[in-house]
Amino acid sequence: MELLKIQQIEKYYGSKSSLTKAIDDISFSVDKGEFVAIMGASGSGKTTLLNCISTIDRVTAGHIFLEGTDVTALKGKALNKFRRDNLGFIFQDFNLLDTLTAYENIALALSIQKQSANEIDAAVKKVSEQLDIKDVLSKYPYQMSGGQKQRVASARAIVTSPKLVLADEPTGALDSKSAKLLLERFRYLNRECGATIMMVTHDSFTASYASRIIFIKDGKIFSELSRGDNTRKQFFDRIIDVVTLLGGDMSDAL
Amino acid sequence: MLFKLSLSNIRRSMRDYAIYFFTLIIGVSVFYVFNAIGGQAAMLEMSDSQYEMIRLLETLISGTSVFVAGVLGLLIVYASRFLMKRRNREFALYMTLGMSKRKISAILLLETLIIGVGSLFVGLVIGIGLSQLTSALVANMFEADMTSYKFTVSGGAMVKTVVYFAVMYLVVMVFNSFVVTRMKLINLMQSGKRSEQIKLKNPVLCVIVFILAAALLGFLYYQVGWRSVKIERNSAIAIFIAGCAATFLIFWSVSGMLLRVLMSMKNTYFSGLNSFTFRQLSSKVNTMVFSMTVICLMLFITICTLSSAFSIRNSMNRNLNELCPVDFELVIGYDTSVESKYSDITELCTENGYDITEDFSDYVNFTTYTDPEFLFADSLGEAFEDAKAQYAFLQYDTPEQLIRLSDYNSLMELYGREKLSMDDDEFIMLCNYTSMTNLRNKSLSVGSERTIFGHILKSKYADCQDGFIDISTEHINAGLIVVPDSIVSGETPDTEYFIGDYSSDDKEATEQKVHDDFDMVMRNISATENSENDHIQGYGWTTKLEIKEAAVGLGAIVAFLGLYVGMVFLIACGAILALKELSDSVDSIGRYEMLRKIGADERDISRSLLRQTGIFFLLPLVLAAIHSVFGMKFLIFFLQVFGTNSIASSVGLTASMLLLIYGGYFLVTYFCSKGIIKERK
Numbered sequence: 001m002e003l004l005k006i007q008q009i010e011k012y013y014g015s016k017s018s019l020t021k022a023i024d025d026i027s028f029s030v031d032k033g034e035f036v037a038i039m040g041a042s043g044s045g046k047t048t049l050l051n052c053i054s055t056i057d058r059v060t061a062g063h064i065f066l067e068g069t070d071v072t073a074l075k076g077k078a079l080n081k082f083r084r085d086n087l088g089f090i091f092q093d094f095n096l097l098d099t100l101t102a103y104e105n106i107a108l109a110l111s112i113q114k115q116s117a118n119e120i121d122a123a124v125k126k127v128s129e130q131l132d133i134k135d136v137l138s139k140y141p142y143q144m145s146g147g148q149k150q151r152v153a154s155a156r157a158i159v160t161s162p163k164l165v166l167a168d169e170p171t172g173a174l175d176s177k178s179a180k181l182l183l184e185r186f187r188y189l190n191r192e193c194g195a196t197i198m199m200v201t202h203d204s205f206t207a208s209y210a211s212r213i214i215f216i217k218d219g220k221i222f223s224e225l226s227r228g229d230n231t232r233k234q235f236f237d238r239i240i241d242v243v244t245l246l247g248g249d250m251s252d253a254l
Numbered sequence: 255m256l257f258k259l260s261l262s263n264i265r266r267s268m269r270d271y272a273i274y275f276f277t278l279i280i281g282v283s284v285f286y287v288f289n290a291i292g293g294q295a296a297m298l299e300m301s302d303s304q305y306e307m308i309r310l311l312e313t314l315i316s317g318t319s320v321f322v323a324g325v326l327g328l329l330i331v332y333a334s335r336f337l338m339k340r341r342n343r344e345f346a347l348y349m350t351l352g353m354s355k356r357k358i359s360a361i362l363l364l365e366t367l368i369i370g371v372g373s374l375f376v377g378l379v380i381g382i383g384l385s386q387l388t389s390a391l392v393a394n395m396f397e398a399d400m401t402s403y404k405f406t407v408s409g410g411a412m413v414k415t416v417v418y419f420a421v422m423y424l425v426v427m428v429f430n431s432f433v434v435t436r437m438k439l440i441n442l443m444q445s446g447k448r449s450e451q452i453k454l455k456n457p458v459l460c461v462i463v464f465i466l467a468a469a470l471l472g473f474l475y476y477q478v479g480w481r482s483v484k485i486e487r488n489s490a491i492a493i494f495i496a497g498c499a500a501t502f503l504i505f506w507s508v509s510g511m512l513l514r515v516l517m518s519m520k521n522t523y524f525s526g527l528n529s530f531t532f533r534q535l536s537s538k539v540n541t542m543v544f545s546m547t548v549i550c551l552m553l554f555i556t557i558c559t560l561s562s563a564f565s566i567r568n569s570m571n572r573n574l575n576e577l578c579p580v581d582f583e584l585v586i587g588y589d590t591s592v593e594s595k596y597s598d599i600t601e602l603c604t605e606n607g608y609d610i611t612e613d614f615s616d617y618v619n620f621t622t623y624t625d626p627e628f629l630f631a632d633s634l635g636e637a638f639e640d641a642k643a644q645y646a647f648l649q650y651d652t653p654e655q656l657i658r659l660s661d662y663n664s665l666m667e668l669y670g671r672e673k674l675s676m677d678d679d680e681f682i683m684l685c686n687y688t689s690m691t692n693l694r695n696k697s698l699s700v701g702s703e704r705t706i707f708g709h710i711l712k713s714k715y716a717d718c719q720d721g722f723i724d725i726s727t728e729h730i731n732a733g734l735i736v737v738p739d740s741i742v743s744g745e746t747p748d749t750e751y752f753i754g755d756y757s758s759d760d761k762e763a764t765e766q767k768v769h770d771d772f773d774m775v776m777r778n779i780s781a782t783e784n785s786e787n788d789h790i791q792g793y794g795w796t797t798k799l800e801i802k803e804a805a806v807g808l809g810a811i812v813a814f815l816g817l818y819v820g821m822v823f824l825i826a827c828g829a830i831l832a833l834k835e836l837s838d839s840v841d842s843i844g845r846y847e848m849l850r851k852i853g854a855d856e857r858d859i860s861r862s863l864l865r866q867t868g869i870f871f872l873l874p875l876v877l878a879a880i881h882s883v884f885g886m887k888f889l890i891f892f893l894q895v896f897g898t899n900s901i902a903s904s905v906g907l908t909a910s911m912l913l914l915i916y917g918g919y920f921l922v923t924y925f926c927s928k929g930i931i932k933e934r935k
Contacts, residue, residue: 054851056851077855077856077857080850080853080854080855080856081853081855083851083852083853084852084853084854085853087853089851089852091851095848095851097530097533097845097848097849098845099530099533099534099537099845100529100530100533104529104533107524107529108527108529108530108852109852109853110524111524111525111526111527111528111529112526112527112849112852112853112854112855112858114525114526116521117520117521117523117524117525120524121520156852
């Protein structure tokens with residue numbers, strides 16, 4: 001079932017004399033329950049694409065539909081409500097509130113939706129089990145490791161049961177062990193809990209956990225890979241091939 | 255080059271500096287306005303005694319200015335240190351680029367100079383403008399004529415303001431240079447990266463401390479509110495210090511408990527942005543315990559000072575009408591052992607060449623008596639021992655003043671007040687000084703019979719009656735006994751009064767004439783009589799004009815000083831809170847961005863900010879208000895002298911001052927914070 005539909009979107013920066021096309025006519029769609037990775041070099045427009053989908057940024061042209069709702073037509077309060085009720089965010093730098101404990105950080109996403117304290121408690125407990133962070137719930141961000149922080153951030157993103165989870169370089173600030181642990185959790189959330197995840201990364205290893213990868217270069221879709229029946233290792237090798245094709249500027253991503 | 259850098263630094267950090275600059279400008283203009291009062295008043299038409307009052311006010315203000323300068327100086331040093339801390343990374347950049355500490359000092363020096371000169375200039379311009387308005391206020395308060403008023407600038411006040419503030423800025427410069435020389439690059443570079451550490455205080459300890467502090471405060475409130483008469487100077491200081499300590503402990507424990515209490519209310523805590531709001535607030539309060547205490551105490555002092563000052567002024571003016579109904583009072587004290595040559599004052603004057611009656615349209619000439627066997631102690635009767643235990647400082651061996659009923663009634667006829675009547679075996683106690691009234695009422699309630707000049711008299715009333723004979727602006731009649739005419743017949747009076755209204759409408763001229771003529775009379779007497787058998791022990795007069803000028807002047811002086819100190823304190827409180835709140839907002843920009851990303855409504859965010867700012871400003875105010883309730887209860891005891899019975903209107907005036915300045919700072923802070931955390935597209 002089609003969840004997200006992106007229709008010929010464009011995003012321009014700058015004035016007429018020096019126009020930068022961050023996104024240049026991109027169209028694709030994401031089905032419910034998919035785990036999609038968007039790959040590209042720095043400056044390829046992948047983060048801009050994510051920002052447009054997440055309504056943090058506005059497109060210059062084109063439409064984005066989430067379950068039939070045209071996101072690009074939303075404004076002000078409706079936009080906030082849409083973001084709150086339908087999307088979950090995971091950022092590279094965690095973006096946890098340093099003044100709140102892990103529990104409160106996760107709970108905040110629910111209390112903004114005006115849920116009752118009991119519902120919040122049950123939901124936080126459940127999600128903390130799914131992400132294996134039960135023992136850090138009472139800790140503050142500065143008392144946690146990077147991996148723990150990112151899993152708390154992920155818990156916050158999915159605790160509201162969003163239709164779509166958007167992750168921007170989630171492993172960017174993690175060491176390889178923590179990154180692996182986090183990605184295992186992503187796969188678990190995707191497979192066992194049915195979360196639809198869309199992740200932006202320039203790291204081939206991270207991308208290899210996804211079920212589908214969209215490669216972007218200079219604001220355009222360059223290629224697309226589906227995992228199919230491949231093992232993760234096989235999929236990783238195929239990704240490397242594409243990355244090599246993408247050219248020198250991606251080589252640092254190996 | 256350095257100058258350019260300094261200038262652009264200021265421009266860039268205007269967001270941080272705005273409230274600092276704003277505070278400096280207010281400080282400068284308030285300083286100028288109050289110091290210029292003397293100069294401004296020179297433009298008004300005033301009598302000599304009013305000028306004297308203005309001179310007195312000037313002296314008092316310049317004394318107070320030293321204190322005010324101290325407060326402002328501390329505020330400026332605090333603020334500049336605060337702003338310096340925010341720029342550690344900028345200094346680190348300079349140092350990594352190879353700039354010497356001397357150069358960095360120079361940059362800071364230039365910045366302080368630019369801000370100093372700028373704030374002085376703007377502040378003086380505003381101050382000069384405002385002081386024209388103050389002149390109207392001075393004229394109004396001293397009831398002076400303003401018709402010949404022209405726009406003036408007080409050079410003296412200007413020089414004084416510039417010198418005082420120059421010294422303050424110099425201190426800041428020295429302080430800044432000192433800080434710069436002690437900066438270490440590594441500390442500077444790491445300062446930006448520190449993550450917020452949340453230390454929760456031991457909750458059990460907090461509860462214990464809170465209970466102890468609250469109990470201590472309760473005890474102190476009881477002491478000042480209900481046992482105020484027992485407080486001596488030293489214990490008053492002890493109570494104030496204990497109060498400061500208790501205030502600090504309250505803030506310390508509340509900052510530790512507040513969050514716990516809120517967290518335990520799960521439904522409230524996990525509702526909307528509340529958890530975020532409370533955490534922000536708690537971290538603010540936690541780092542500001544000491545400042546909050548200082549602010550709370552300053553607010554307390556401000557509320558008490560302003561309320562007292564305004565109420566003294568109000569009652570001064572009101573009392574004038576009630577307690578000073580006639581133009582002139584002359585009192586002569588006699589030596590009862592020497593026989594008098596004259597039957598009364600009228601005769602005394604006429605015999606010495608002055609017909610005093612021609613200058614008065616209405617007058618009463620009467621005498622009062624004392625019975626050496628009837629002292630204050632005797633008057634208190636059975637209540638004496640209790641009274642002595644309670645008010646050890648009173649003079650119990652002074653004889654009570656006695657007045658004949660007929661004399662009193664003729665005086666009341668002149669005053670336009672109610673007359674008294676009683677039987678021949680009765681007396682009436684008159685008193686209008688509240689605490690003394692209470693004492694005397696108690697004495698009358700335990701026994702109503704007194705022996706005066708050998709006669710046993712009974713009090714007609716169960717308590718004291720309101721009444722007085724001396725004209726004044728204050729309720730200072732501590733006790734006067736009206737007795738039947740018959741019991742003093744044959745006794746020698748020891749005091750004689752001549753009280754009346756001037757016959758002419760030109761009261762000033764008449765007053766001058768009475769003064770001159772009576773002086774002549776007294777000179778005549780002292781020339782003719784030898785000192786050994788001098789019947790007259792002393793004399794003195796009081797006039798409505800004198801009382802009025804003194805009262806109006808005194809009221810105005812008190813009000814001006816109260817306003818001066820109050821305004822400076824309010825500015826200081828507002829500025830400290832505003833600086834902290836604004837810099838917190840700058841630090842929290844990221845947090846608000848995050849809230850937006852996870853879908854928090856702009857309205858919810860604004861509400862959260864409003865709550866944070868509001869509670870932050872309210873906390874010290876609430877405790878200060880509670881302090882003030884009891885502080886004022888204590889002060890009313892002293893204000894009774896001025897006849898202050900109700901402080902409602904002055905409290906109202908104080909509240910509006912508070913609302914204007916403190917509330918103003920709150921609003922400015924809120925809207926500036928809102929601007930700081932506004933979404934940047």
